[in-house]
Amino acid sequence: MSESSSNPRKRAPGRPSGDGGTREAILDAARSLFGERGFEGASLRAIAGEAGVDPAMIRHFFDDKEGLFAATIADRTAIPERMFAAFLGPRDDVGRRLANAYLDVWEDDETGPMVKAMVRTALTSPKSADLVRELIQGKVAESVGEDTDPELPLRIALVGTHLLGLATARYLIGIEPVTRIERDDLVEVIAPVLKRYLTEPLG
Amino acid sequence: MSESSSNPRKRAPGRPSGDGGTREAILDAARSLFGERGFEGASLRAIAGEAGVDPAMIRHFFDDKEGLFAATIADRTAIPERMFAAFLGPRDDVGRRLANAYLDVWEDDETGPMVKAMVRTALTSPKSADLVRELIQGKVAESVGEDTDPELPLRIALVGTHLLGLATARYLIGIEPVTRIERDDLVEVIAPVLKRYLTEPLG
Known part of the structure; x- marks a missing residue:
């Protein structure tokens, strides 16, 4: 140029x-x-x-x-802050807040292209995906307190991989049953599972 | 050659x-x-x-x-048959069977390389991912009976994207909390969620 x-x-x-x-x-x-x-x-x-x-x-x-x-x-980008903010607030509703924050990030004109670039490159350059995961995990641990829950990294990884798989199917690949469902319905379907992974005993 | x-x-x-x-x-x-x-x-x-x-x-x-x-x-490959077989049997245990069948497919010397090739290409060539999804969905619908549950495609997509995200993190990218957990423990953690998506009311 x-x-x-x-x-x-x-x-x-x-x-x-x-x-x-x-x-x-x-x-x-x-x-x-x-x-x-x-x-x-x-x-x-x-x-x-x-x-x-x-x-x-x-x-x-x-x-x-x-x-x-x-x-x-x-x-x-506002991605880490927006994901981080979703963890704050009443525990009962954390699954819904997290699902909404994550889907917002994908649908937003500002953050959407970056998150798509991130996913497209995760398989060819795992290092960048891992750096971003560490970043988000660090921010969450700061607030939730990793000391009090040694399972927090696994909890976040379970939630993160679940959301990532869904968003990839919905916004990137276009897997039909996942693209067809209304966004609010999708949030209702996955929120209890996200809450379970984050707040209930694992296994 | x-x-x-x-x-x-x-x-x-x-x-x-x-x-x-x-x-x-x-x-x-x-x-x-x-x-x-x-x-x-x-x-x-x-x-x-x-x-x-x-x-x-x-x-x-x-x-x-x-x-x-x-x-x-x-x-x-034995992939469709092995996934399909996991749906048969007592409903109570379907989550555990499915998790084990899926992780087996990734760990098996015969099917592992194919499933890895499939994931690596899903983002650049969604068509192949969708063809495989249709294949598995068709096999499952044949047995479970799609007529009796209009939500079956969504159920399978929820389970499939969840498992795919986890296996990608564990076997392909190497996301630390997901690689470190013992396989049997991972199965216990995700089995109730898979069962929920497959057999319980959604949302």
Whole structure:
């Protein structure tokens, strides 16, 4: 992209210079390009070009593409916060809140493309999926208190893999019985199971 | 592969000739190559070469690669039969039987590579995933009787996406809490949920 002055995603003029500004510019560019082209399609070179930095700066801040991707999810999308917020509130309703928060993330114009890019790449680049899982698990453990429940990582993994399988079938692959059901009905069907995995004795 | 005489996967000498034999030879070759190279990696040309037939014969019998893949799962693996058998027997124990049958399919040397190839390709080629789902759903409906329960397709989809998400995390991506848990414990944890989705009122 040579005409950077006409590029709407160009670094905002008021952005602070120095390391902080560079990191922010890289994350802005990464969010645009991962969202548009997916994980595989967005090259580090293209992201660096979009951010107006040398590709070496990406490695300096984020190690590799997986690290950049996880940081983009963390810092440039509302995904972790929205999932985290669903855990707060009355336990009785946690399954419904979680199902709604997760389906919202998939349906939202801002977060949907990122979460789709994440799933499409999980199989070819498990590292990025694991980084994101650690991120969400860390945020949840912070609030729920992992010390008090050694099964929390398994509980979150059960809920996470269940939701992921469903959303992939509904929004990405298009498995007919899962696409046909009304969203509110789907929430009612899965909420008791999510609540069970999160709050009741396992096994 | 020019030295077909030294190829251990060559069509067995006693195989009947004619259309039936050609179809069988293609399926044998497809099973080998899909299992070894995955869906993307196994080209129709390579499968045709392995089977000693013209690539046009594959299109004649199976339309396209997705059709060949679904037919290979159906005719050259025990996957549909083993999943189907798990639905038979006391309802009380259907969750445990299904979980065990599914995890067996992933752990088995014969079926594991095929099911992994299936998952890896589901996101890039949803058609093959859907063909396989239809196949299994059809087999289940045959026995359980879809007429008596209009929710059966949704029930199977809920169970299928849940199991798929878990197995992907355990065997393909390696999500830590799901890989660390003993298999018998995992079965105990998910069996009540599978039973619920299959046999209890939804929602």
